[in-house]
Amino acid sequence: MNAPLKHTSEAATTFVRRHIGPSPRDIGAMLETVGAKSLAELMGQTLPSSIRQKAPLDLGRALSETEALAHMTALAAQNQVFTSLIGTGYSGTILPAVIQRNILENPAWYTAYTPYQPEISQGRLEALFNFQTMICDLTGLDVANASLLDEGTAAAEAMALAERASQVKTKAFFVDAEVHPQTLAVLRTRAEPLGWNVVVGDPLTDLDKAEMFGALLQYPGTSGVVRDLRPAIATLRAKGALAIVTADLLALTLLASPGELGADIAVGSAQRFGVPMGYGGPHAAYMAVRDALKRSLPGRIVGLSVDSRGQPAYRLALQTREQHIRREKATSNICTAQVLLAVIASMYAVYHGPEGLTHIARTVHRRAAVLAAGLRKLGFAPRSDVFFDTLTVDAGGKQSEIVARAVAERINLRIGNGMLGIALDETTTAETVEAVWRAFGGKLAYAEIEVGVRDTLPAELKRKKAFLAHPVFHAHRSETELLRYMRKLSDRDLALDRAMIPLGSCTMKLNATTEMIPLTWPAFGSLHPFAPREQAAGYHALFARLEKWLADITGYDAVSLQPNSGAQGEYAGLLAIRGYHAARGEPHRKVCLIPSSAHGTNPASAAMVGMDVVVVACDARGDVDVDDLRAKAEKHSKNLAAVMITYPSTHGVFEEHIRDICDIVHQHGGQVYLDGANLNAQVGLARPGDYGADVSHLNLHKTFCIPHGGGGPGMGPIGVRAHLAPFLPGHPFTDGATPHPVGPVSAAPSGSASILTISYIYILTMGGEGLQRATEIAILNANYIAARLQPHFPVLYRNAKGRVAHECIVDPRPLKNSAGVTVDDIAKRLIDYGFHAPTMSFPVPGTLMIEPTESESKMELDRFCDAMIAIRNEIAEIEAGRWKVEVSPLRNAPHTVHDIADDAWARPYSRAEGCFPAGVSRSDKYWSPVGRVDNVYGDRNLVCSCPPVTDYAEAAE
The missing domain is CATH 3.40.640.10 (Type I PLP-dependent aspartate aminotransferase-like (Major domain))
Structure with a gap:
């Protein structure tokens, strides 16, 4: 039954007015500037009449924000939050409230753009650097990226990497039968168009039978079994194939790392580090590789470089957005990551530290060991005696009645062919374990069964190498310190909560708070993606x-x-x-x-x-x-x-x-x-x-x-x-037979x-009418910017009637000849004015693509245009000979607090001209935390995870 939609006429306009930036009066003034009598006339001049929609969108009347939240409450009530012990790479987890409130629910973090402009992204780049360090430490490999989309697609990316890097030129790829079924399905989807043959089997017995360019091994296995993968990896190495291990990060706090086992690549999910299951996502996947493979690693890598003063500064490194350069020869189409979720996972590690993570892992494993002991007493011995948090048992013909009793306990188990899987997690309590025993027909007391139970992990697979030794994972244990650390990082960034982000082709419109609220409700966040549909x-x-x-x-x-x-x-x-x-x-x-x-x-x-x-x-x-x-x-x-x-x-x-x-x-x-x-x-x-x-x-x-x-x-x-x-x-879980x-x-x-x-x-x-109005204003805003900037920065492309669509490309390339000014100079100087740069050099090298969206007001559009015009005037000063470009405010941008405090200021312009350009409020000034970042240095001297703690000890001596 669907939640009812209730409408009011007032609601049809209230939220639309809040979402759309320009007021009706502003719209009139802007239309006058662009030379159109009405929005209808402007749309007629912008879109070909042959494609215009005949009937208006009929999506029902818009709801007010209050009504919308009431509607979402009704929808949420139709979900049933059971305790899901299904596993398959998805776990219940506890997101610390301080991280939920100050990262996930904080627009300073969630409205930021991809950190292609490093100077104004130092906060989230540091958080991602921490994420990469966490992944490298736990996996025992040299280089990690800043996250991928999910575990299944990360495995597919790893398979593609192995095919490129392997010495073996066969088209076969081996997949462990213990790989999660959804991962196997994604691998098959990716392999089939490329003519790769996916071979499924037991890596401990079947690897000798065929040639393959690589293999994917699950650790622990989807059934819960923990195996020593070193013999399988040695076999792969002998064949010249690459070994990929998909590993549970929490298990790696107790188990020997993939790197220690000899793996070339490790992939997996960081979901259980504080990120809700959310009925499937979003979650941050990870990938780590040995050093020799770092230049083939897909996705984004955060590296450590230096700024114009020689101080450390983070940036995206190596093959960032390689598909724009290599196009059809690109090794991946990845153009995004799961940054917000990777930040949450990294802060979870900062919050708990290595001791806290190990304690959680030991507690989960302890619960699983006690559960196994109780099941044995009830006659349901697990298939494996060596496990971390997941058990698989033969239901012995009693599957349906066990499942029925589990449902009565509001527990979901993983159901297979006569088998039942039980995966425990951070949220599992002693009461949960007792409820599982009841489902299997026994009334046992946790405290009684626990006596004498030992862990099941073999000594030869126990982790011996320390992890998360960097001070950042030890310095913020109190909520006070963690709160201040997260605030310090967010203050270093420029997001939509501070200013317009005028990126073309990226549509950086504000995300209203009401839209974000249900995201963290347990009724949406706590569902396992493979829970029964009726739940x-x-x-x-x-x-x-x-x-x-x-x-x-x-x-x-x-x-x-x-x-x-x-x-x-x-x-x-x-x-x-x-x-x-x-x-x-x-x-x-x-x-x-x-x-x-x-x-x-x-x-x-x-x-x-x-x-x-x-x-x-x-x-x-x-x-x-x-x-x-x-x-x-x-x-x-x-x-x-x-x-x-x-x-x-x-x-x-x-x-x-x-x-x-x-x-x-x-x-x-x-x-x-x-x-x-x-x-x-x-x-x-x-x-x-x-x-x-x-x-x-x-x-x-x-x-x-x-x-x-x-x-x-x-x-x-x-x-x-x-x-x-x-x-x-x-999808294998929804396709049926x-x-x-x-x-x-x-x-x-x-x-x-x-x-x-x-x-x-x-x-x-918004409703249909509101959505159409948003489109019209997005087009108006773009044409308004084009009209204001045309005398100063020519607009490169227009239609036959002189109109642009929702974005425009301005062309500063002639200024390189007249003044030596590059598109980078303009972009970095915009930071001094408190703005993120437009899209640089795409799709036309040396140009700027600007998209204002409908949610920016005329006041903010004017502030941006005024900044661009002021920068053009500064370029005119170079053309007139007042400054050489090498010592101009543009080439020295962005200016930092170090500049304004510089005792040896010797530039041909004043500190005020550099640090407080025309129209910038001194009291509300955004300060870039670093000067211009040296990209070449960063690629030549790749550092993408925190140095070992011994480096700090040596520096202190």
Whole structure:
């Protein structure tokens, strides 16, 4: 039963007024500046009439924020929070309240953007550096990245890394039969388009039988068994194959690390370090590698470099956003991480320290050992005598009655073929163990069974090497100290709670507080993704309504909520196209046409599904060259699979010929993949499914208000036309007896389910009319900035009527010739004015792409434009000869408190000009914590985890 929707006429406008920045009076003034009589006229000049939506969005009236929370309460009440002992990589956990309130619920952390501008990201970069240190220490490997999407996709990335790095050129990959089933399913999805054969077996007996480029081993196994993997790893090494171990971080506080066992790569999830299960996510996965593989490591790596004063400064290192450079030759399409969740996990480790984590692990293992002793007494001996926290028992024909009694105790067990799995966690109590015994038909007392029980971990596998020795994991044990540490880090960053983040193609709109509130309710946060469906009725009602809304907004017929990032959405969409062609007997259709202006993940995603990328030229206006598209579609007609196009274009313009492009591709048997990155310019005005697109991913962290969280979480569901619906991603836990034509792309059936509540509330409180108004104002704001900046920084691309869409590209490249000023100089100088830089050098090198979104007010837009104009005036001073560029405020930016306190100031401009540029409030000044970061130094001298504690001891001597 769905929670009822109640409407009031006042609600239809109240939240919309709060979400949209410009007031009605401001809108009038802005329209005058851009030269349009009304919003309707501006929309008519911006969008081609051929694609305009005929009927307004009918999503029901908007709810007030109070009504929306009441509605969410009713939905939450339909979920049932049982004690889930299902395991498979998901555990109950306790998020310390100080971390929940001051990280997860703090806009200083959740509204930040990806830390591509390191000077204004030092706080979250340090937290991620701590995360990497934690992973390196626990896994015993040399280099870790700053998180991946989930354990299943991390394993798939590791498989791809092994294929690239292995000396063995066979196409076979071995997977331990003890790997979690959802991980195996994701591996199979990833391997099949690339022609890799996944072989499943027992690594202790089956590795000698075949050649493979690598193997994935689970530690502990999904059944709970703890095995010594050293013989298997030695066999792999002898074959020249790579050994990947997917490991439980909490278990690694007690067990020998993957590095000690000889592994090349370790992957897994940091979910049980304080992150709620959330019916599947979001959670931070991890990957660590030995040093020789560091330059092949996918995702982001935080490194330690130096700033302009030679002081330590963090930055993203090595192959960051490599897909923009290597495109279809990229090794991964990963363009995001799970930063907010990685920060939470790292703070959990800071909060507990090594002693606290070890105590939690020992307590969990102790409970499991006592549980096993009681089960033996009841005649249900576990299959393995060596385990950490998970037991598997043969139900002996009594499975159904045991499960029924467990349900009566409000406990979920893992149900297999005659087997039952029981996974304990941090939240497990003695009372929980006694309830499990009752489910198995016995009334035992925990205290009595516990007497004489010993741990089960063999001496040869016990951890001997210390971990988390760095002072950061010892200095913040009191809540006072931890609170101050988190506050200190957040103060170093610039997020939406301080200022506009005008990044093009990233849609940094504010995430309203009301949208965030249900996220941490136990009824949404505490559900296991594989709990019985009837226990998640509220979630499934939300999914159904959200899918319908997204279908109505886009004009598609079906939606999958599974992809847990935009890149995963691209991948899933292309898999659907590939599956469609194969089902029609045309598996040879592998050519994917991609415009030269496309986001780098597009060609990388196409390569991952086995497609061959053919680049289509763009014309002088930045539009797709239709003649070139037609010629290449004709040339590859028999093998054409798809075109990938972003709309409005990555150049920030609604192309007039979008219907023609779709028609050309369809005439040659291809499908149209429309990248949804720029959907914020279309909602309520145009629907991709109506004007010819077949599939799109929808960035919920852009258009639909899920926070970027400093670089993740994100969600990238896909919408498809009816003929592609059978090829949406499946999942082994939801497919039933018949396997789905396309396997899962994420570990959980509904991806990062808990954050779907945010987009749900956004649509609920905006309504169709409000969503359309948001789109119109986003377009107005972009045209307003274009109009104000045009005399100072020419706008590179406009449509035939002189309009931009929701973003614009300004061109400072001539200034490099006239003054020696680079796009980096402008970006860093903006920090002195209190702004994050626009998107730099994408899609056009040397330019700035600006997207204001609808949630920025005219006052903030003017403050940004005034800052840009002031910077142009400073450049004029260089052109006039007042300063040389090398000693100008732009080249020395950003200015720090060290500059204003410099006793040896010898620059040709004053401290006030450098530190307090025109229009900047001295009392509200944002100070960059470091000067300009040296990127070259950071890559040449890669440091990506805290140095060992011996270094500190040596420094103190």
